[in-house]
Amino acid sequence: MNGQDEKIHKITLSNYPVSNTETTIKNLLIPDNSFPVVIHQLYIVEGIIICICKEGRGKVKINMNEHEIVPDKIIFFMPGQVIEPLVWGENIKLQSLFFSIDFLLEFNPVFDIKTINKIRNIPCLSISKDIIHNLSDFHSLIVKYYEKNTHIFQEKIIKTILLAFLTELAGIYYSVEIEKNFVSIRKDELYNKFIQLLLKFHKKERSVGFYAEKMFLTPKYLSKIIKDISGVSATEWINRMVMITAKNLLKTSNLTVLQISEELNFPNPSFFSKFFKKNRGLSPIEYRKK
Known part of the structure; x- marks a missing residue:
């Protein structure tokens, strides 16, 4: 990505x-x-x-x-x-x-x-x-x-x-025979559901538990499904989706770092900056300047 x-x-x-x-x-x-x-x-x-x-x-x-x-x-x-x-x-x-x-x-x-x-x-x-x-x-x-x-x-x-x-x-x-069994097909359906929920709620919700509850699953089971299907953990999917939106707002809007942190439901700009730097290697301000 x-x-x-x-x-x-x-x-x-x-x-x-x-x-x-x-x-x-x-x-x-x-x-x-x-x-x-x-x-x-x-x-x-x-x-x-x-x-x-x-x-x-x-x-x-x-x-x-x-x-x-x-x-x-x-x-x-x-x-x-x-x-x-x-x-x-x-x-x-x-x-x-x-x-x-x-x-x-x-x-x-x-x-x-x-x-x-x-x-x-x-x-x-x-x-x-x-x-x-x-x-x-x-x-x-x-x-x-x-x-x-x-x-x-x-x-x-x-x-x-x-x-x-x-x-x-x-x-x-x-007439096509699917090599995957019913359990695998069910996992694909749950994976697609997770992606849909993530697109809808990632600005406000960053916990695996939130998405697991929406899907009537345990966080552990949801994490296993997402990792099995995509090779990427549910937590990493959430973080990537938040980063996609954060980068887009930094590049295409005049919102301040404070306003973006509020848009993405971080408790304060400091938390947002730490999250951003951990995932990108730059602070939000450095990324915007670059």
Whole structure:
């Protein structure tokens, strides 16, 4: 997590850059080949992005786990996942769809909880060229009608094709055998829940006990789960998230050290400065000057 800018950036339907913004379809975007990422920055997606890699190579961390992006791979970026691009080749070519959770709910019978759990556990999946070809055909057809915004039944046609696209994907994941057992899947679910709570409460709560109580777990058990899944302790996750916010406030705001310490619920600036120096090697004032 030693990124250029350690703020967690949100990728949303409203801030995603696209070439065509005239469509009347709500909660659905079809990005062009570009993907708005900066190497080693942290992102969280508010929605679901599905990418088909056609050319080029990349590498990305999804919830601290590294995944290679290569041709003939399908990539899912799911809500609540912390994403860190590690390598992103200039020649990478993706076919992508970006839609909201509400939009996906219309296709709920296709993606049951078992399939969604598989996707979370295997967000990057290599598939055969034949299936890639089928998915690419569906994508091209969606793009064709997405840009034809004068068609009276544009939305219905797109949703029909998208249903076929998602059904093909659901079938792929349905047949995938997950090596992890049920206990491991449950741990992944708890890990994702911890990350969500951390994003919401880290400005006010820095104890493992607080998050464990919210999740109806003991602090010891929660700590073990987070360490097992991510290789990073729950305490370190909390400290990193607080540091991300602290650095961002020092770099992008005019708040004083006192105001930032209050924003992050430290008892006084001295406690905040000691915490910051322990985790960064510089005092907040030195970091701001640097």
